[in-house]
Amino acid sequence: MEISQAHARELEKQQQRKEALRVACGTAFAGCSSLFFEAGCGHGHWLTSYAEAHPEQVCVGIDLIALRVRKALAKKDKRGLKNLHFFKAELGEFLEVLPEGLRLDSSILLFPDPWPKARHHRRRMVQHTLLDVLARRTLPGGHFYFRTDDRAYFDWTIEHLEENAYWEIDPSHPWPHERETYFQGLMDAYDSVVARKVETN
Numbered sequence: 001m002e003i004s005q006a007h008a009r010e011l012e013k014q015q016q017r018k019e020a021l022r023v024a025c026g027t028a029f030a031g032c033s034s035l036f037f038e039a040g041c042g043h044g045h046w047l048t049s050y051a052e053a054h055p056e057q058v059c060v061g062i063d064l065i066a067l068r069v070r071k072a073l074a075k076k077d078k079r080g081l082k083n084l085h086f087f088k089a090e091l092g093e094f095l096e097v098l099p100e101g102l103r104l105d106s107s108i109l110l111f112p113d114p115w116p117k118a119r120h121h122r123r124r125m126v127q128h129t130l131l132d133v134l135a136r137r138t139l140p141g142g143h144f145y146f147r148t149d150d151r152a153y154f155d156w157t158i159e160h161l162e163e164n165a166y167w168e169i170d171p172s173h174p175w176p177h178e179r180e181t182y183f184q185g186l187m188d189a190y191d192s193v194v195a196r197k198v199e200t201n
Contacts, residue, residue: 014093021089022097028085029102032058034139037107039091039125040064044072046110049179051076051084057105062089091125095133106143106176107134111190114150126157128164135166138197145176147192154191161195170196 003011029035036054038047041061051059063069063086072086087094115123126146134144144167148154161167173194 018093018097021087021093024087025094025098028060029058029099032102034058034103034105035060037104038062039107039109040112041068041072041086042110043068044075044086046108046177046179047086048072048075048079048081048084050177051081052079053177055081055083058083058085060085060087062087062091062094064088064090091130092133095137098137102137104134104138104142106145107138108145108147108176110147111149112153114148114153116150116152121156124153124156126153126160128160131160131164131167135164135197140197140199142197143170143173143176144195144197145192146195147190149188149190151191154193158193161193165200166197167195168198170194 036050036057036059038059038061041047041063044061047059047061051057061072061084063072066088069086069088076084076086109125112125113123115121131144138144144161146154146157148157158169161169171194173196175192175194
């Protein structure tokens with residue numbers, strides 16, 4: 001099927017974007033075997049605090065908004081954190097271009113956009129496909145951490161985790177690190193869930 005010139009240009013830009021990200025990741029994570037990953041890092045408050053408290057762990061955060069990533073990088077540079085990286089990247093593209101041998105220790109998703117209208121639910125970050133991809137990249141026993149102030153999105157996430165063969169909700173596992181984020185500071189209440197990567201036959 002023939003595609004339009006506009007579509008062809010967009011595909012070309014996407015390929016160039018992914019290739020640049022692939023090279024950047026290859027450079028940043030040379031010699032690294034595993035990462036702690038934050039999807040939608042915002043201004044970097046939480047992950048910077050986490051990386052500072054865990055200097056032995058390589059950490060990476062991504063966000064789609066360039067201003068947020070610049071602010072996150074400024075926090076990293078101010079503290080001289082060599083174990084912390086931030087990239088402007090789309091979630092699917094980032095996971096696609098990570099070096100194949102690189103695994104995730106754990107992933108965290110803090111206060112993502114809940115997309116409350118039913119017709120927009122397909123835009124939510126938590127989907128079966130994402131959980132499958134994260135599971136494929138996560139070390140056995142690694143964890144997925146999720147926190148939201150939107151109860152409907154929390155219930156949605158619980159449902160998706162319970163339906164996924166690769167994840168098991170782990171209520172006894174502690175939250176990895178407490179540091180109020182910019183968005184968390186705006187909330188009156190929130191819910192959290194932790195899931196563990198399980199081996200399947």
